[in-house]
Amino acid sequence: MSLAEAEPDFHGVSEAFLGNRERTAWHDATLWFVRAKRDKQAAATADWERLRDHAAAIKAHVLDHLPDLAARFAAQARARGWKIHYAADGAELCAIVTGLLEKAGAKKVVKSKSMLTEECGLNHHLIEHGVEVVDTDLGERIVQLRGEPPSHIVLPAIHLKREEVGETFHEHMGTPAGEKDPTTLAGYARADLRKRFLEADAGITGVNFAVAETGSIVICTNEGNADLGTALPKLHIACMGVEKLVPAIADLPVFLRLLARSATGQPITSYTTHLTGPDPLRPGHEAHIVIVDNGRSGMERDEDHRRALSCIRCGACMNTCPVYRRTGGFAYGWTVPGPIGAVLGPAMIGTKKAKELPFASTLCGSCTNVCPVKIDLHEQLLSWRERIAADGHLPWSKRFGMRVGAAVLSRPWLYALSGGVARRLWWLVTARLPGNPANAWTAARDLPPAPAHSFRTWWKDAGEGDGHG
Amino acid sequence: MDEAVFIARFRAKPSGPRAPHPGAYAVDGYACDIAAFARALESVGGTMHVPVTRAALGEAVSAFIEIAGHRRVVAAASAVALLPPNPRIELAADPGQAHQWHDVDLALIAPELGVCENAAMLTTADSLPERGLAFLGQHVLALLDTRTLVADLHAAYGVIAGRKMPHHLTWISGPSKTADIEQTLVIGAHGCRSLVVMPYA
Numbered sequence: 068m069s070l071a072e073a074e075p076d077f078h079g080v081s082e083a084f085l086g087n088r089e090r091t092a093w094h095d096a097t098l099w100f101v102r103a104k105r106d107k108q109a110a111a112t113a114d115w116e117r118l119r120d121h122a123a124a125i126k127a128h129v130l131d132h133l134p135d136l137a138a139r140f141a142a143q144a145r146a147r148g149w150k151i152h153y154a155a156d157g158a159e160l161c162a163i164v165t166g167l168l169e170k171a172g173a174k175k176v177v178k179s180k181s182m183l184t185e186e187c188g189l190n191h192h193l194i195e196h197g198v199e200v201v202d203t204d205l206g207e208r209i210v211q212l213r214g215e216p217p218s219h220i221v222l223p224a225i226h227l228k229r230e231e232v233g234e235t236f237h238e239h240m241g242t243p244a245g246e247k248d249p250t251t252l253a254g255y256a257r258a259d260l261r262k263r264f265l266e267a268d269a270g271i272t273g274v275n276f277a278v279a280e281t282g283s284i285v286i287c288t289n290e291g292n293a294d295l296g297t298a299l300p301k302l303h304i305a306c307m308g309v310e311k312l313v314p315a316i317a318d319l320p321v322f323l324r325l326l327a328r329s330a331t332g333q334p335i336t337s338y339t340t341h342l343t344g345p346d347p348l349r350p351g352h353e354a355h356i357v358i359v360d361n362g363r364s365g366m367e368r369d370e371d372h373r374r375a376l377s378c379i380r381c382g383a384c385m386n387t388c389p390v391y392r393r394t395g396g397f398a399y400g401w402t403v404p405g406p407i408g409a410v411l412g413p414a415m416i417g418t419k420k421a422k423e424l425p426f427a428s429t430l431c432g433s434c435t436n437v438c439p440v441k442i443d444l445h446e447q448l449l450s451w452r453e454r455i456a457a458d459g460h461l462p463w464s465k466r467f468g469m470r471v472g473a474a475v476l477s478r479p480w481l482y483a484l485s486g487g488v489a490r491r492l493w494w495l496v497t498a499r500l501p502g503n504p505a506n507a508w509t510a511a512r513d514l515p516p517a518p519a520h521s522f523r524t525w526w527k528d529a530g531e532g533d534g535h536g
Numbered sequence: 537m538d539e540a541v542f543i544a545r546f547r548a549k550p551s552g553p554r555a556p557h558p559g560a561y562a563v564d565g566y567a568c569d570i571a572a573f574a575r576a577l578e579s580v581g582g583t584m585h586v587p588v589t590r591a592a593l594g595e596a597v598s599a600f601i602e603i604a605g606h607r608r609v610v611a612a613a614s615a616v617a618l619l620p621p622n623p624r625i626e627l628a629a630d631p632g633q634a635h636q637w638h639d640v641d642l643a644l645i646a647p648e649l650g651v652c653e654n655a656a657m658l659t660t661a662d663s664l665p666e667r668g669l670a671f672l673g674q675h676v677l678a679l680l681d682t683r684t685l686v687a688d689l690h691a692a693y694g695v696i697a698g699r700k701m702p703h704h705l706t707w708i709s710g711p712s713k714t715a716d717i718e719q720t721l722v723i724g725a726h727g728c729r730s731l732v733v734m735p736y737a
Contacts, residue, residue, distance in 0.1 A: 097719050113565040124558035131554035133546040141539060147701075153542035205725060206716035222716060229718050249717035257726060264726070265638055281701040291671045291712040291727025298634045298668035309546065314557060317697060320689035321561055323707075324653075331715065334576060334654035335689070338671075338727065339707040346703050348632030348665055364545035 075400025077423040104332025123441035126377035143282030147344035157187030173268035179293035181273025203292040218396030221382035270296035274307035325439035329381040384434035406434035422460040425451035493517035568687035576655035580710030585734040594620040611644035634668025643673025649684035661702035
């Protein structure tokens with residue numbers, strides 16, 4: 068079962084994560100460290116805000132011209148020898164990739180990080196079809212060995228401590244028990260994965276940007292895994308969502324200057340590779356691109372939320388989010404966690420399944436402030452809340468509470484009466500509510516004492532606005 | 537799925553005017569000198585060799601190989617062209633067959649230009665048809681002509697503009713690295729374990 072089929076249980080999973088306070092504090096601090104690295108880079112880039120504006124403007128242009136750009140990209144890419152395939156949804160992507168691998172007789176596949184293929188459940192599908200698929204990004208490899216999905220789109224294993232990584236490697240790769248030094252552990256993974264790169268029949272990659280002007284795709288990694296995965300095997304399959312298109316080569320530096328700075332606080336990733344068709348120096352080399360919809364056309368038509376398709380998957384909104392940092396990525400229950408995940412989730416898996424996600428936010432707006440392409444994330448979260456309410460997916464407690472609130476607040480006499488009653492019965496509430504598991508808001512908060520008088524009484528006593536109040 | 541059917545799922549802009557492209561981006565403020573490049577290189581985990589003259593390049597490369605004790609040293613044709621004959625350096629013949637470089641200790645490359653903003657160096661199918669070499673070599677030594685330095689990434693793409701896109705084009709900025717285990721930086725993930733830039737003029 069792919070993640071998209073399950074219903075996220077934000078409260079349940081986050082509560083379990085929060086149960087380990089030491090772990091939560093560590094997770095929070097680790098992600099804040101990444102946020103601080105991003106801040107340092109942003110501050111050192113004199114034109115940062117202008118760059119964000121420009122990137123947002125290019126993305127707005129792209130969203131308004133997707134059919135033209137997609138057609139242009141396909142024509143240019145074909146002219147350079149790429150084979151182009153189209154998938155309406157995840158199932159079609161899986162079928163296309165499996166078909167290509169079968170046709171080539173490819174049994175061993177090395178894969179570099181691609182959130183799209185996570186979203187479409189490709190790994191699971193390939194394994195079911197007898198393909199040995201190995202994730203090669205170190206973080207993805209760690210979670211793959213553990214049978215877990217990534218908990219962050221840039222740092223897939225950020226929820227794990229070094230000791231746990233050591234145990235995982237010991238269990239699955241036979242490395243010495245108790246090893247926990249990150250350099251040593253990364254060295255074991257390097258040795259193991261190098262063999263797999265050399266033996267692979269095919270490489271599957273994601274796509275960071277697809278250039279309509281030239282039919283090129285751009286892939287960014289720090290590890291060099293996408294480069295080894297495409298330079299060695301005879302077959303390359305790149306999987307991309309249609310929103311990865313950019314018009315021209317000259318647009319790339321705008322995004323490349325923002326992406327790594329926002330993601331990990333680097334001025335650029337170690338390797339930024341542009342590939343245009345199969346390699347003419349390698350006889351028999353095949354290069355395919357699968358362009359995927361999987362809910363994107365629905366988002367494109369949704370005026371309120373189409374801007375979220377501008378996302379370049381840097382993860383900055385997660386690193387800064389006070390909720391994500393404390394709940395961990397698994398709480399969000401589908402491929403993309405954090406603020407952008409809570410915005411994409413309802414669009415991709417529906418408001419019913421994702422009904423909790425837009426509420427996993429304080430609406431503080433920090434995500435919006437760090438987004439390199441200026442997606443108004445907190446506004447979108449709010450608007451999804453409205454949509455979820457309109458679709459009737461709010462829990463009864465919220466629906467009922469809101470109805471009572473509306474009834475009281477729209478009738479002054481009832482408001483005055485209930486105020487008086489509440490003041491008299493407040494002692495009961497303060498005695499019972501704090502710490503009561505039935506109310507999450509007061510689980511960790513005390514209630515203030517009730518005032519002796521209402522504002523109205525005070526106003527009357529003070530002389531009804533005679534200037535002395 | 538058929539291309540026309542797929543593209544028809546997207547409607548361009550549902551209503552109102554479509555957003556125009558914002559046009560060219562103008563940037564300034566980045567220094568364009570070897571010191572700026574060296575600072576950026578250090579920040580991405582690379583090492584700057586002292587500058588050498590074009591005439592002394594061969595000697596400097598020989599000394600580098602001897603001191604580091606590298607066994608199998610393979611050079612891209614573009615790097616070989618810069619050096620006097622050296623029996624220690626093997627030419628990367630048959631550039632499409634990357635598997636042959638699985639045991640290379642040192643890969644010698646000659647990038648086309650360097651970017652001072654981020655220490656990215658341009659390699660393409662023209663300067664590095666032996667693409668796999670730069671990723672399989674345990675260590676990389678890049679010979680960089682300091683006259684090719686540009687200030688920022690926009691200027692760098694300006695150099696590429698107008699050229700037919702080569703099959704591959706990679707910006708290499710420092711050695712391969714990962715921080716996937718507890719955000720601890722590890723240099724040498726899957727690609728090279730170290731990257732030294734030897735600037736010459």
